[in-house]
Amino acid sequence: MGVLxxxxxxxxxxxxxxxATAFVITTVLKDLLVDLCGDIVRATFWSRFTIxxxxxTPLMFVMFFGVSFDxxxxxxxxxxxxxxxxxxxxxxxxxxxxxxxSKFIPSKKALTLREExxxxxxxxxx
Numbered sequence: 001m002g003v004l005x006x007x008x009x010x011x012x013x014x015x016x017x018x019x020a021t022a023f024v025i026t027t028v029l030k031d032l033l034v035d036l037c038g039d040i041v042r043a044t045f046w047s048r049f050t051i052x053x054x055x056x057t058p059l060m061f062v063m064f065f066g067v068s069f070d071x072x073x074x075x076x077x078x079x080x081x082x083x084x085x086x087x088x089x090x091x092x093x094x095x096x097x098x099x100x101x102s103k104f105i106p107s108k109k110a111l112t113l114r115e116e117x118x119x120x121x122x123x124x125x126x
Contacts (some may be wrong), residue, residue: 001075006068010082014062017086018055021094036104038067050097058089 028048033043062085067073073081 001070003071006075006078007066007077010066010068011059011063013079013082014086014089015055017083017090018058021090022051022054025054025094029118032101037100053097054090054093057093058086061085061089061092085105 017028020037026047030047035042035047037043063083065081065085066078067081068078
């Protein structure tokens with residue numbers, strides 16, 4: 001198999017892994033971001049940003065650590081390495097995204113503290 005063919009296989013594997021991940025997370029992520037951002041425009045931006053990162057991170061890992069240009073590597077090694085680095089890239093991107101989103105989700109304690117004044121107002125009005 002030629003070097004270009006091996007490189008294209010690496011890229012296709014990466015795009016398939018990233019595409020599957022983006023497909024699975026898109027609708028749930030958009031709803032969550034609308035809730036956190038409070039605005040559909042902001043949520044759309046962050047949703048698109050996240051999808052781009054889900055594609056770029058694995059692509060960068062495969063580009064830097066792929067073995068398509070190593071003439072001594074077997075063809076199955078190229079596929080295995082591309083799949084491994086793609087999955088690792090998606091894992092890193094998802095971990096970073098989850099960490100960032102988790103910082104903005106209020107804790108249960110904060111939610112109960114926010115609800116207490118509302119309950120007191122309701123009781124006072126009645």
